[in-house]
Amino acid sequence: xxxxxxxxxxxxxxxxxxxxxxxxxxxxxxxxxxxxxxxxxxxxxxxxxxxxxxxxxxxxxxxxxxxxxxxxxxxxxxxxxxxxxxxxxxxxxxxxxxxxxxxxxxxxxxxxxxxxxxxxxxxxxxxxxxxxxxxxxxxxxxxxxxxxxxxxxxxxxxxxxxxxxxxxxxxxxxxxxxxxxxxxxxxxxxxxxxxxxxxxxxxxxxxxxxxxxxxxxxxxxxxxxxxxxxxxxxxxxxxxxxxxxxxxxxxxxxxxxxxxxxxxxxxxxxxxxxxxxxxxxxxxxxxxxxxxxxxxxxxxxxxxxxxxxxxxxxxxxxxxxxxxxxxxxxxxxxxxxxxxxxxxxxxxxxxxxxxxxxxxxxxxxxxxxxxxxxxxxxxxxxxxxxxxxxxxxxxxxxxxxxxxxxxxxxxxxxxxxxxxxxxxxxxxxxxxxxxxxxxxxxxxxxxxxxxxxxxxxxxxxxxxxxxxxxxxxxxxxxxxxxxxxxxxxxxxxxxxxxxxxxxxxxxxxxxxxxxxxxxxxxxxxxxxxxxxxxxxxxxxxxxxxxxxxxxxxxxxxxxxxxxxxxxxxxxxxxxxxxxxxxxxxxxxxxxxxxxxxxxxxxxxxxxxxxxxxxxxxxxxxxxxxxxxxxxxxx
Numbered sequence: 001x002x003x004x005x006x007x008x009x010x011x012x013x014x015x016x017x018x019x020x021x022x023x024x025x026x027x028x029x030x031x032x033x034x035x036x037x038x039x040x041x042x043x044x045x046x047x048x049x050x051x052x053x054x055x056x057x058x059x060x061x062x063x064x065x066x067x068x069x070x071x072x073x074x075x076x077x078x079x080x081x082x083x084x085x086x087x088x089x090x091x092x093x094x095x096x097x098x099x100x101x102x103x104x105x106x107x108x109x110x111x112x113x114x115x116x117x118x119x120x121x122x123x124x125x126x127x128x129x130x131x132x133x134x135x136x137x138x139x140x141x142x143x144x145x146x147x148x149x150x151x152x153x154x155x156x157x158x159x160x161x162x163x164x165x166x167x168x169x170x171x172x173x174x175x176x177x178x179x180x181x182x183x184x185x186x187x188x189x190x191x192x193x194x195x196x197x198x199x200x201x202x203x204x205x206x207x208x209x210x211x212x213x214x215x216x217x218x219x220x221x222x223x224x225x226x227x228x229x230x231x232x233x234x235x236x237x238x239x240x241x242x243x244x245x246x247x248x249x250x251x252x253x254x255x256x257x258x259x260x261x262x263x264x265x266x267x268x269x270x271x272x273x274x275x276x277x278x279x280x281x282x283x284x285x286x287x288x289x290x291x292x293x294x295x296x297x298x299x300x301x302x303x304x305x306x307x308x309x310x311x312x313x314x315x316x317x318x319x320x321x322x323x324x325x326x327x328x329x330x331x332x333x334x335x336x337x338x339x340x341x342x343x344x345x346x347x348x349x350x351x352x353x354x355x356x357x358x359x360x361x362x363x364x365x366x367x368x369x370x371x372x373x374x375x376x377x378x379x380x381x382x383x384x385x386x387x388x389x390x391x392x393x394x395x396x397x398x399x400x401x402x403x404x405x406x407x408x409x410x411x412x413x414x415x416x417x418x419x420x421x422x423x424x425x426x427x428x429x430x431x432x433x434x435x436x437x438x439x440x441x442x443x444x445x446x447x448x449x450x451x452x453x454x455x456x457x458x459x460x461x462x463x464x465x466x467x468x469x470x471x472x473x474x475x476x477x478x479x480x481x482x483x484x485x486x487x488x489x490x491x492x493x494x495x496x497x498x499x500x501x502x503x504x505x506x507x508x509x510x511x512x513x514x515x516x517x518x519x520x521x522x523x524x525x526x527x528x529x530x531x532x533x534x535x536x537x538x539x540x541x542x543x544x545x546x547x548x549x550x551x552x553x554x555x556x557x558x559x560x561x562x563x564x565x566x567x568x569x570x571x572x573x574x575x576x577x578x579x580x581x582x583x584x585x586x587x588x589x590x591x592x593x594x595x596x597x598x599x600x601x602x603x604x605x606x607x608x609x610x611x612x613x614x615x616x617x618x619x620x621x622x623x624x625x626x627x628x629x630x631x632x633x634x
Contacts, residue, residue, distance in 0.1 A: 027099070027115035035110050037062035037076060046096070046116055061114065068448055075100070075114075094118050150334050153324035158485075159186065159316060165493045166314050167194035172266065174251075174311045175289035177318035180367030183289040184249060186318060190287060191245040199244030204237050207253035215258055215274065222276035238271045238282060245285045251311065252292035252303065263307045286311070309604050314492050321365040325433060328358045331366065335373035347377050352387040359433065359442045360394050423457055430454060475623045480581040480595075483614065486527060487597035488579055490520075491610045494535070496601040499608050502547040503537055506557040513548050513557055520550040524612075529622070531592070532613040535599065536561065538575060538606075542568060547608060554589060563587065567594060574598050575606050584616050591616040 024030060029044040037060045056064075062076045069088040075098065086098050101113040151160050166173055167190045175183040184203060191201045209217050220236030237246060248254075254262065265271055266286065270279045288311045297303035321328070332354055340347055362368055376385055376393050429439035440450035494516070501512045508514075520533040534549035544561045546553075555561055563571065566585045573580050574596040581595045592613045598606040 027117045029116040031056070031061060031114040031116070032104075033061050033112050033114065035112060036060070040111070046094070046118055066452075068451075069096075150327060150330045152330050153319075153326045155319045155324050156327065159318055160189075162314075162316050162489060162492070163189050164193060165489065166190060166316070169493060169495060170196075170285045171493075171495070172285070172311050172313045173287045174294075174313075174315045175287065175318060176294075176315060177289075177291065178320045178365055179291045180365035181318045181320055182366050183291075183318060184247065186316065187245070187247045187287045187289065190285075194245075194285075196244050196285060200241050201245045201247065202237050202241035203247040203249060205249045207250035211255050211258075214255070215261070218258070219261070219271050219273055221274035236271065236273060238265065238284065239273075239280055241284055242280075243283050245287060248286065248288045250290060251288040252290040252294060252297055256302075256304065259304045259307050263304065263310060266307075266310045310602060313602060321362045321369065325358055325438065328369070329354050331369055332357060332373060335370045336377065339374045339377040343377055345377055346383065347380055348384045349373075349376070349390075350384055350386040353385055353390040355438065355441055356387045356390055357394060358438050422453070426450070426454055426457060471627075472623065475626050478626060479619070479622055483581050483593070483595040483612070484579045484597070486530075487595040487610060487612055490523060490533075491597040491599050494599050494608075494610065496599070496607060499535070499547065499599055500601075502535070502557075503607070506537075506545065506547045508557055510557075516548040517551060520548065521552075524550050524552075529614060529618050530612045531615050531618070534611055534613075536571075536609045536611060538571065538609060544571070544609070570594070570596050571609060574609050577606070584619065593619050 024044050027044065029042070029046045031039055031043075032041040033039050039056050039059050039061055042056045062074060065075050065088075068090055075086075088096055088098055090096055095118070097115075097117045099115040099117075101115070104111045104113060151157055163186060173187075173190060175186055177183055187203070188201060191197060204218065206214065216234070216236070218236050218238055220234050220239055248262075265282070269282045269284070271282060272279050294303055294308055294312070298305045298308050332349060336347065336349055339345070357369075357372075364371075372393055376390075380389070382389070425443060426439070429442050430436075433439045433442065436447055436450050436454065439454075440447045443450065445453075498512045498516060502510065502516070506513065516535065520535075524530045524533050532550060532553045534553050534555070535547045536544035537547050539545055539560070542562075544563065546555045546557050546559050546561065548557060549555065564585050564587060566582050567587075570580045570582045575598060577598060579595070579597045582593055584591055584593055586592075592615060594611050594613050596609050596611045599608040599610055601607050
């Protein structure tokens, strides 16, 4: 206990100054309150923690913290004889260490000193964009900016993971996504990360070349092939890309007559230029891209089904920008840096402008965003652009108009109706932006208010009369999605030729077995949580023959395995093309949950199953972790 005989805190400025200078070396912010929580002194500042209020003197810390921190344990309970510390999560998801030094007596008055220090960031669904994070920008004078991209969202990290896997092989890749999402950037990444990085990357826009010229553009022509042709002939894009990568953008625009020839190239790996009888052998990887639904075109007869399956060996879907808003601050700063360098400017975009841009839909995706930032850099007459100015450049920042009012089919208390609409709007905003900061801006409320109301909604959901079994099903569904995605990703990169070779000779001495065993072992180490990874061939009698497994897998290659009914059911579904996860089942090796995915050849026929086994203990552990994060007790 510290006791000072002077009558007030104000008369002990020297003591306060020493306390301030000492504690600010340890904490980001310190406060002094009386025992009832009234703030008498405040030093230092944690940016954007106290709702941008600079003068907290006279306010009550115990009242403020109820709005600003998510945990229920109040700071008021810290008033005891000893120093105490706690970590609390703030409304904007900063993890703050709060330390209490109680019972400092000055004269007749008792005071409490509070130290606040941000220790890390919480990365769950409520995360705040941390635009203070240092971004290392490239030297644009030395690099091709078309090959640079920023990935900060979970969805794009999955895309990057798929890119890294497919870059190691020569399988055909089909990039799917809306216009402007960066399909060519992804195609270049596949080229640059793979063994063909020192060979040509040749892009062709199938929608930009007239139909009557596209054939000669792709396949080239020999001398005298047609009137007006160059005397010496011209090599086509296929020949130019030999040993490298050919990128066929807007493949959905290719006419049907050329689709037949493209199919033959994919099958035979050779081309014949127009007007020539000599074939040219190709060693080439094809990456196709489209913003159309190719399957619908197939159903309408506008795209050949056999070509679709040839191209769709490894599909990668690139999410639109509105589904990866986390990247917006980084992309804005990236393009700002790029065009400031290009046009010799030093324009800055204020944080409030970036926040406003983050709640816009960006129908043109990254391309529209880049064009907008370039326009801002070129045309802005001011050195900084704020939220008010940004509305001149973005066509629609206003909130979406509600076309129809909410409809109620029965009378209810007015406050209940208000609460119902409020809950619906808050839930919609959080589902859309997954950020308290952006959701609050979209709904035009303060961030502490948004945090408090959303936390109340989550608590209400958690406390509803849902049986433990139903709560468990919710968590199991989320976990199963994760387990399925691992099996799907691996099945997409397994080379079908390797599987066919293993079916002929599933032995540990087979080099193909050793190759796949190494792949599975590395994957298990990277992912964590898996007990075993393996590839089974389905036999006619319903049993499974082991083709390959990781180094710890207990069943030797060539040996049979007969799963229980639950396992067999999921395996049958996998053969039909459905990737599923078993419930917990028991066999002679223990209790497991397994995810199974089909491995298909180029014709779409299932030739094997890839599976991953997870122990029952691991599954229970993961469900409990998820339950704690989502505040669901099971």
